[in-house]
């Protein structure tokens with residue numbers, strides 16, 4: 001009997017320790033972690049440099065308040081802006097809060113421009129933006145909304161990938177577009193560079209803010225620091241979280257100076273935001289991942305994984321349909337003959353941790369620090385799982 005809210009169908013497995021790409025359960029069984037706590041442990045478990053940054057800051061200062069200047073936050077914000085499109089950063093504690101901040105920026109931006117009627121946001125089906133009332137309504141996924149009425153208005157959720165449909169949906173009330181460049185929970189769907197470019201152009205023409213939810217696909221996950229780089233575009237606002245602090249709760253927004261001007265003192269904030277402990281960990285993780293050599297390594301090992309996935313799928317056309325995703329954010333779409341959730345359970349018995357996504361997709365999210373040997377080990381366990389189905 002658990003004293004926790006019944007939010008998840010949890011596996012009985014309990015991990016006691018983590019090291020690099022591996023987790024160890026209470027009986028000391030070793031698991032290859034290709035789920036990374038859902039794209040969170042980007043540098044693997046208990047990364048020595050990150051642990052050092054955490055303990056160093058823990059012995060110095062944990063929390064103050066945004067009533068004061070927080071030099072760790074000033075420095076980290078500059079560090080993030082130096083490596084991205086952004087002029088300004090905001091820190092909070094989770095992905096949903098980061099997206100919530102984007103929604104507020106989009107609405108208030110046009111309010112301050114004396115266009116308060118311009119307050120609707122276009123979003124896309126199969127997206128996932130978090131679990132607050134605003135973010136579940138943004139995704140318009142009734143599975144997550146049922147029982148939580150009244151719903152929040154202001155979102156026009158449409159099919160993803162059809163630029164003509166986006167054009168048709170835009171009215172003089174449209175203020176912003178929120179999109180995940182690679183949909184995570186929805187099934188590991190890369191929306192495509194061309195679609196992102198078309199959205200950027202459309203937003204410029206119609207004076208609409210382009211807001212990217214890179215909570216899952218950002219922070220090196222796809223082989224570039226952020227996924228938007230692969231489309232050669234720049235957003236107006238971007239939400240990050242998950243991989244940013246390797247498991248320390250941290251999220252936030254990046255924005256152009258123009259978009260960020262929507263937020264003025266008193267209009268947004270959070271108690272823990274910019275907390276020195278979170279800043280120290282985030283800055284350390286960001287420093288490692290933003291290094292071009294590190295990102296080059298991610299791309300290289302992602303290509304190697306891609307080859308393995310293609311081989312696996314080609315050898316089992318009865319079970320698998322096609323690979324999905326980008327970089328180290330991968331999925332395998334299963335055929336009707338195989339339930340992705342069953343596969344993930346059997347893989348766990350074979351000491352391989354995976355996740356599921358969307359409609360019957362096996363989601364593969366290894367730590368970004370994997371090498372070819374971990375990919376080989378993954379392929380071996382994956383094939384063993386197929387045999388033991």
Ligand SMILES: *Cc1c(COP(=O)(O)O)cnc(C)c1O
Nearest residue numbers: 094095096128129130184215216
């Ligand atoms: C996980 C996720 C969120 C929500 O993040 P939380 O930290 O769980 O609130 C939002 N957007 C995307 C794309 C995500 O993958």
